[in-house]
Amino acid sequence: MSDNKKAVVHVRLKDGVLDPQGVTIHKALLQMGYDDIQSVRTGRFFELEISEKASDIDRKIDEVCSKLLANPVIEKYSVEKLG
Template identity: 45%
Template sequence: MYKVKVFVTLRESVLDPQGSAVKGSLHSLSFNQVQDVRIGKYMELTIEKCDQNIDEMVKEMCEKLLANVVIEDYRYEVEEVVTQ
C-alpha cells in the first residue's frame, strides 16, 4: 500500500487573489514581515499496490483531475506503507 501526498499550487505567473487577501489580513494584524502568500491545495491518497507504476499513476491522476496544469504546478511524495 502507498500513501501519496499531493501538493498543488498556482504557477508563479498566475495572480493569487486569495494569497493577496491573506497577506493583507496578516499585515492588518501587524505581521508586516510577510512578503508574499500563495494559497494551494494538499491531498493525501491511499493507493493499493498494483502492477502499474505508482509514479506514472499519480502523474496521470494529477494531470487529468487533481491539478489544472494550465495554471497550477504540482508535486507529490510517495511513501510505501507496510501493513501488518
C-alpha cells in the first residue's frame, strides 16, 4: 500500500440556486410513496489521492477546485483532508 494522502472535495450548489436534479428525484420519491422525504439536494464529490511528497497542497487543491471541479458562480465547495 502507498502512503499517499487523500483529500475529499464536496461540490454543491449555492443556497438559493435551483437544483433541478434534486427536484426531479424528490418528485420520483413522492410518486414511489416515500413522502417522509421533504426535499433532496444533490452534489458531487471527488476523492483525490495526493503524493506524500506534495508541498503547498492546500493552495493547490483550492486552485483545482475553483478552476476545474466547481463552477464558483453557482457552486460552493469544501475540502476535507484525510490521512
